[in-house]
Amino acid sequence: MSMTEPGTKPGTEPRTARSIPDQPGFCDACAQRTRDLHRAAERSGILRAVFAGRADRLGYASLLRNLLAVYQTLEAALDRASGHPVLGLLPRAGIDRTPAIAADLEVLCGPDWRALALLPAGAGYARHIATLGRGDPERLLAHAYVRYLGDLNGGQILARRLEVSLGPRASALSFHRFPASADPADLRACYRAALDRAGAELADPAAVIEEAAAAFAWNIALSDAVAAALPPADPAPPAPAAGP
Numbered sequence: 001m002s003m004t005e006p007g008t009k010p011g012t013e014p015r016t017a018r019s020i021p022d023q024p025g026f027c028d029a030c031a032q033r034t035r036d037l038h039r040a041a042e043r044s045g046i047l048r049a050v051f052a053g054r055a056d057r058l059g060y061a062s063l064l065r066n067l068l069a070v071y072q073t074l075e076a077a078l079d080r081a082s083g084h085p086v087l088g089l090l091p092r093a094g095i096d097r098t099p100a101i102a103a104d105l106e107v108l109c110g111p112d113w114r115a116l117a118l119l120p121a122g123a124g125y126a127r128h129i130a131t132l133g134r135g136d137p138e139r140l141l142a143h144a145y146v147r148y149l150g151d152l153n154g155g156q157i158l159a160r161r162l163e164v165s166l167g168p169r170a171s172a173l174s175f176h177r178f179p180a181s182a183d184p185a186d187l188r189a190c191y192r193a194a195l196d197r198a199g200a201e202l203a204d205p206a207a208v209i210e211e212a213a214a215a216f217a218w219n220i221a222l223s224d225a226v227a228a229a230l231p232p233a234d235p236a237p238p239a240p241a242a243g244p
């Protein structure tokens with residue numbers, strides 16, 4: 001039986017990433033496309049403060065509260081796509097972040113974390129992922145690349161910077177911990193390889209690489225929105241009156 005689709009001339013079959021051996025792998029292609037956006041993300045709103053060791057408890061908790069909605073939506077969509085020819089190739093055990101984020105919110109705020117605002121930027125990011133899950137699930141591969149590979153890379157740096165901002169409380173946080181592997185570098189390499197294998201099965205790799213850029217834009221918007229929603233820092237205490 002011919003594998004050529006009806007109406008396609010032999011030898012002109014649609015080319016998937018797998019059929020183009022000289023192309024960079026999915027992750028390298030995403031990294032090239034998003035290099036400038038990555039730099040912008042590092043310098044954006046609350047992430048800049050976390051990196052500088054200046055994020056306070058409320059600011060970081062607000063970021064987590066919004067990321068909780070994002071990961072809940074992404075992980076529920078990946079659950080539903082477990083038989084999908086691309087998404088079904090992603091490992092999940094030890095990778096999912098929803099339980100760790102919920103636990104960190106309890107550490108930072110106790111049950112009051114539920115009063116933290118889900119900002120339009122966070123709700124919009126989660127809604128975008130839900131829409132893709134229903135209509136264009138392949139593109140979720142880009143969101144898995146941006147979030148989980150980000151958590152396994154820069155997230156490890158941010159965890160150390162949080163110790164500067166939050167003090168001993170930071171040692172109880174688990175968002176950036178991946179206990180499934182003794183060395184995050186091993187998990188990072190395994191997950192990156194799985195993303196590349198899944199990326200080789202994409203029907204439209206260019207669209208999914210472009211979606212990685214959109215995912216970065218959502219993260220930048222969220223980081224800026226979290227910083228903008230914080231109450232202004234306490235003004236410096238007045239200078240003591242000059243003595244007689």
Ligand code: HEM
Binds near residue numbers: 028043051
């Ligand atoms: C202050 C914030 C951040 C710092 C310090 C940081 C730092 C890093 C570092 C050092 C790497 C490894 C680069 C390499 O191997 O060449 C990396 C990779 C990565 N980061 Fe970030 N990052 C930050 C924010 C973000 C954000 C907000 C995202 C997306 C939500 C993100 C997504 C990624 C991804 C997807 C990679 C993997 C690139 C690849 O291997 O293809 N990063 N980051």
